Amino acid sequence: MRRFVVLGHEAPTTAEFSLEDLPGAGRLDALCRCVTSAFCLSHAIRENVRVELVLADSYTVRFEGSELRRLNPDERSTAALVRNALENREGAIGAMEANPSPGVYISRRDGETTIREAADRGTVLTLHEDGDPAIDVDPPNDPVFVLSDHREFTDAETELLGAVSDRRLSVGPEVLHADHAIVVAHNWLDTAGFSRY
C-alpha cells in the first residue's frame, strides 16, 4: 500500500467554512488537491492508496482508496467530503473513528499519532531537496510519504520525522507543492523497473 500523510497546519476543525473560499479555509484547497493527486487516475481510482489529512493537529481524516465512492477530481467536491466528515466529528470518540461516507473516516488523532502509526506499518520516505535522487533508490513495498501543506514542518514535526524516517528522497531540484510532489512520488513508484536501455 502507498500512504500519504498530509499535515494541514491551519486546516479547519469544524464544518463552519465556505466551499466558495477554500484558500480562506486554512488552505483547504491545497489539502483537497493532495487527496485527488493521490487517488485519481484518468478513468479510475488508485485503490491501493491511503491518504490521511491531519487537520490542525486535532483530527485526522482518512481516505481509503479501496472503499472510496464519489471522489471527483475537483477541489470543491473533495472539500465537501472533508466538511461532511467534520460535521460527523462527534462520532469519533477516543481512538474510535467515525465513518461518515464510504471510504472516509475521521478520528481525534493528532499528527504525531498518525505519523507513528504509519511508520509502524511502512517505510517512511521524507521528501527533501538534499535527499537521495529518487531515480537511484529502489522503492520499498509499503512507502509512507509525509508532506506538509503550504507551511514548513514545525520543529517538532521535523524532529519526529528525523526519528521515524527511513530515508530522505529528492524528486528533483525544484521545490514542489505537496499535491505535485504526490504526483511525482506516484510516478516514481509506477515506473520502478523502467530502465534507461
Add this chain to the structure above:
Amino acid sequence: MRRFVVLGHEAPTTAEFSLEDLPGAGRLDALCRCVTSAFCLSHAIRENVRVELVLADSYTVRFEGSELRRLNPDERSTAALVRNALENREGAIGAMEANPSPGVYISRRDGETTIREAADRGTVLTLHEDGDPAIDVDPPNDPVFVLSDHREFTDAETELLGAVSDRRLSVGPEVLHADHAIVVAHNWLDTAGFSRY
C-alpha cells in the same frame, strides 16, 4: 521554453458560467489545474513556461509565466482569470490577441492554429502509453506538450498530432489526468541529468 497546449473540448466560450460549479462549466476545473500544474512551484512561478488553453476549438487563452501576476494555486481563482479573459474576448480581432490581465491573452485561434504555431517553434512531444519511456529520452530544448482534457483527442486532432509530433513519449504505465501529466513532464525536464549512479 516549455509549452503546454491543452485542448478543452467542452470548455466555455463565454463568461456565462458559475465559479461555484467548475466541473459543470465544461470541466473548467481540469483546465485550471493544468494551468497551476504548469506554473506553480512551492514559492515561485515557473517563468519560462507558456500554457495555451484551447476553449471548444474557438478561443485560445495564453498564459505567459514571465508576465503572470496574481496566479494562485486554487482552481477557482484561476477560473476567474479565464472568465475575465472571456469577458474581454471582443477585444480579440482577427489574429490579434486581447490582453485583459498581466500575462493572460485571448485570441480567436482554434486548436489546429495553436498547435501548428507551437510546432513551428518547438519540438512536439505527444504523451502516449505506447511511446518511448521518458527516462530513455533526452529532453529537447523547446518541448511542446499537447494534452487533452477529460475527453480523448478527436480523430482530426490525432491526425494533426501524428503529422506535427516529433516523438511519442510514455511517462509511465498509468494513464494520468492532464494536470498530473504536466507535473510529471516538468519533473522529467527538471531532473534531466540526474543519473542512476
